[in-house]
Amino acid sequence: MDPGQVVTPPYVAGPLRLHPFPGLMLAPHRVGDPSTGRAFARPYRGVAARLLRWQARGLVRRDDAPALYLHEYSAAGITIRGLVGALDVSRRATRPEDRAVLPHEGIHPAQADDLADRMAEMGLNPAPILLVHNGTARLATLVAGVAAEPPAHEFTDRSDQQHRIWAIRDPALLSEIADELQDSRALIADGHHRYAAYLRLQRREPGGACDLGLAMLVDQSTTPLFLGPIHRSLTGTSLDDLRSAAESLGMPSRTLTQIEAVAALGPSRLAATDGEEWIVVDLDVPIDRAAVEILHGQLVPALPHGPANIGYHHSVDDALAAADPRSTIAVLMPAPSVDLVQRIAEDDRLLPEKATSFQPKPSLGVLIRSLRDAAAEPS
Structure with missing residues (x-):
């Protein structure tokens, strides 16, 4: 195996x-x-x-x-x-x-x-x-x-x-x-x-x-x-790559300030930065799925470049520390609800690795x- x-x-x-x-x-x-x-x-x-x-x-x-x-x-x-x-x-x-x-x-x-x-x-x-x-x-x-x-x-x-x-x-x-x-x-x-x-x-x-x-x-x-999210850093990927992937999937993205982007986080929306620029992506999340499933199941496979590595971060500060306009973007994730995680488990499905932080x-x-x-x- x-x-x-x-x-x-x-x-x-x-x-x-x-x-x-x-x-x-x-x-x-x-x-x-x-x-x-x-x-x-x-x-x-x-x-x-x-x-x-x-x-x-x-x-x-x-x-x-x-x-x-x-x-x-x-x-x-x-x-x-x-x-x-x-x-x-x-x-x-x-x-x-x-x-x-x-x-x-x-x-x-x-x-x-x-x-x-x-x-x-x-x-x-x-x-x-x-x-x-x-x-x-x-x-x-x-x-x-x-x-x-x-x-x-x-x-x-x-x-x-x-x-x-x-x-x-x-x-x-x-x-x-x-x-x-x-x-x-x-x-x-x-x-x-x-x-x-x-x-x-x-x-x-x-x-x-x-x-x-x-x-x-x-x-x-x-x-x-308390159920919190675990954020991601994608090495070998740029914000342009993330925009292109989202566009190819019919998921709109837009540029915002850091304060606006963080405030926009929600069950069907993620925020990403390379340490200089910020964007938010509106995900197409079915009612029985979590945003982290869409990220790993659709967005990451659609990226034109990378990621060479995915990092996992329990705090926003740790995720932002990994962002680098030359090499790495930080992706801030919304947390799923406990009820949604329970429904996913009862449906015999697994969330991606490191999807939740209780x-x-x-x-x-x-x-x-x-x-x-x-x-x-x-x-």
């Missing part, structure tokens, strides 16, 4: 299940610290032993009893609340109506294989994948009831994220939450390759710890994640799942 090929990961079958697990939590001053990420780096076989040493020094807390966790975190003025548990990935969907987890971007098989190898060597799911759904009114009431109680843990991490964590162990409450989740269909907001790695691990070792993978499920109807994401180290603690988890 071509190592650069992008494929659709398999679909997990419903019902959607989040199981309790005994959580590992880093000490607050370790959470959000850049050095924490390096602690999960090579040699991967040493990570579990490193965490044991940290635990002996009081730098890692391990819950003795499994729990489903409610994790609330606040960053940049946005507060997110989600259920963190061990997602059942043991069953594959054979029909669209059976799908419980919906990817909206493709994955590189080699990258997913590498992540699966890392998790197996570490014996850990080091961070939850991020899922979003629209929960039931009853689920919102149950979660609000949990959040009304004093949290088990409350702290501000090194990156200034504020965290509150509740451990849910009451059997009746767990059963009621499970009932409210079983018919949900969750969209992957972040972690497509880790999700695919979970499925590879499960296929290698079915019936054990790898039947589950760590996930955080956020209810978009109560504490929604924010804010939780810091690394708040909740970790040990694959070696699986014996303590329910089957």
Whole structure:
């Protein structure tokens, strides 16, 4: 298989299940610290032993009893609340109506294989994948009831994220939450390759710890994640090339000032600059498609020159820094709506690579799942 090929990961079958697990939590001053990420780096076989040493020094807390966790975190003025548990990935969907987890971007098989190898060597799911759904009114009431109680843990991490964590162990409450989740269909907001790695691990070792993978499920109807765009830079392409491509497709473009061009961004309009001149392009976007699909599916193939390379940028400033009238244009993209991304995923389509940016994401180290603690988890 071509190592650069992008494929659709398999679909997990419903019902959607989040199981309790005994959580590992880093000490607050370790959470959000850049050095924490390096602690999960090579040699991967040493990570579990490193965490044991940290635990002996009081730098890692391990819950003795499994729990489903409610994790609330606040960053940049946005507060997110989600259920963190061990997602059942043991069953594959054979029909669209059976799908419980919906990817909206493709994955590189080699990258997913590498992540699966890392998790197996570490014996850990080091961070939850991020899922979003629209929960039931009853689920919102149950979660609000949990959040009304004093949290088990409350702290501000090194990156200034504020965290509150509740451990849910009451059997009746767990059963009621499970009932409210079983018919949900969750969209992957972040972690497509880790999700695919979970499925590879499960296929290698079915019936054990790898039947589950760590996930955080956020209810978009109560504490929604912000969905922003990921902008592009096209090297080897000029604004004239972009104008020509748009004209050949019957999509009008016009020259504007920077302020006007940025203000004109919308669901069917993009802005582009070479660092000196600005244009906007009115895209012909069908109701069930996103602007980023039109860019990659129609405009880029119609360019008379290039691009030799496509860069991806999470901020406007980073995209503009790449613009150069001699070589590179920056393309500012509108963000699709979450509902549109969900419809695209349900329609069995994939968005182009790096099409969405769900924010804010939780810091690394708040909740970790040990694959070696699986014996303590329910089957």
